[in-house]
Amino acid sequence: MKILVVGANGKIGKHLVSLIQKNDNLEAKAMIRNKEQASFFEDLGAEISIVDLEQDIDAIANAAEGVDAIVFTAGSGGHTGKDKTIMVDLDGAVKTIEAAKVADVKRFIMISSFDTSREAIQEAASSFAPYVAAKHYADEWLKNSDLDYTIIHPGLLTNDKGTGQVELGSDVERGEVPREDIASVIAASLENDTTIGKEFQVVSGKNPIKEALDSLN
């Protein structure tokens, strides 16, 4: 199973490509913005595709050609302007969803924000609300597509070492979660069809990831 990782050069993306390359059932194609980001992925033996998310749908569809699933883990990051919030977190995500359709890739995993509900937009601080809104509309676009989607809503991301144990569900208490564990949840979701058509929050917890995903039913 070949996975296009969009936003591979992000912290979750790097963990994910590493995990995929260690898994005999999976292989990664890392979508990155420029050649300077390539060496990390070359060292892992991953295929590379150089596409900027601000390019058009066809450019992303070319990268998606022949893969079996797409993981969207790109993010504009907190340091960029709100213009990038629209152009990457919303429009980049929607273009990737449309590219999946063009390239006939049915499986799509979206890395969202902890709470992207309508209520969360209203309740967010004014500096954060545009990001929540952008993620809300990207999630809505995916849910209204006919793709086999999974939407993962991580808690507060940390760089701590992963524990392989999480709490996972539709209404978990907000908490921290290592990026490495989110990467593990994504990799496990790719091999677990019970996650199709579902969205769930993930924080650190006491349940092994595979068992937690199986209990989604």
Next chain:
Amino acid sequence: MKILVVGANGKIGKHLVSLIQKNDNLEAKAMIRNKEQASFFEDLGAEISIVDLEQDIDAIANAAEGVDAIVFTAGSGGHTGKDKTIMVDLDGAVKTIEAAKVADVKRFIMISSFDTSREAIQEAASSFAPYVAAKHYADEWLKNSDLDYTIIHPGLLTNDKGTGQVELGSDVERGEVPREDIASVIAASLENDTTIGKEFQVVSGKNPIKEALDSLN
């Protein structure tokens, strides 16, 4: 026929409320952000509702209670940050669409931008692309609703006196158009059911507005 004008205090909004109040078949309810904006509309004898578009759907739905149509002509304006582009041009529009459903108002007229296609987002200058994207997603949301919508895509807006004559269609050459003529197109569309389920561009031209709208069929 009672019309909620969202963004009444904008330049198009003021022209529109004036036109509506002069029309025996129509009456306006001006939705404005604060009391200081009220006197213009009070002088026209229009009803007033004070709601900020950053409030929630219920607040907008309250304003929409009992009206027969909603016109969305609010805009963040070029002088605000890109956070307002998301929160007003996109999220404010979507909340107004959802409020129409809550208040059971079927008729909805959206004032969009000249070209909000996917191609227009890609081709726009980077400083303008977020605005085009925000309008694109608002238009898409409306088209995917079951409201009786009309989407009006004006050319470059001017403060020139209206001529009452336009060119109007799905692929007209980009050009200027007075805000006063756009207000006239909106008012005429409210009384013309052939505009339901349609979107069209409008620039200055040689056709009387009513004839131009009739020819949309």
